[in-house]
Amino acid sequence: MRSILRKVILATAFGAAVALAGNSAMAATRINVPFNFKVAGATLPAGAYHIVHDSNSAFVTLRSLESSESYTWLLTPGPAEGSKKIALKFDDRNGTHVLESVQYGSQITPRIDKGKSIDIERESRGQ
Numbered sequence: 001m002r003s004i005l006r007k008v009i010l011a012t013a014f015g016a017a018v019a020l021a022g023n024s025a026m027a028a029t030r031i032n033v034p035f036n037f038k039v040a041g042a043t044l045p046a047g048a049y050h051i052v053h054d055s056n057s058a059f060v061t062l063r064s065l066e067s068s069e070s071y072t073w074l075l076t077p078g079p080a081e082g083s084k085k086i087a088l089k090f091d092d093r094n095g096t097h098v099l100e101s102v103q104y105g106s107q108i109t110p111r112i113d114k115g116k117s118i119d120i121e122r123e124s125r126g127q
Helices: 002-024
Strands: 026-033 037-039 042-044 047-054 059-064 070-074 085-093 096-104 117-123
Touching: 026 085, 047 096, 059 096
Parallel strands: 037 096
Antiparallel strands: 026 047, 037 042, 047 059, 059 070, 085 096, 085 117
8 A cells, every 4th residue: 555655646746747847938028018919809008018938849829918818839940049039020010010020039929920120139138
């Protein structure tokens, strides 16, 4: 009986350690967007957003801190390797801003939309 109890406790501890390790592999950076903008046809308000990158995969998520809105894209190789730049690039279409791409370090999303660009960026500080 002790052997079974010990295995259950060890398995639970191992599961918790794996879950914590998985969470620590997620890197989130807060970025403020000073204007309303469009993504996938939806208009998002100006405000605070998290850019979340899972270092175990090639996905990046833009998540609003003020609503339940979030969007996820596949990252591809981008600018110079080792870059710590985190940036949102926007199109300006007659006063309406449309998200064009998301850069996370040396990876970038494929072009989400086309047009004249405005950059919002934040240097990563080990967050």
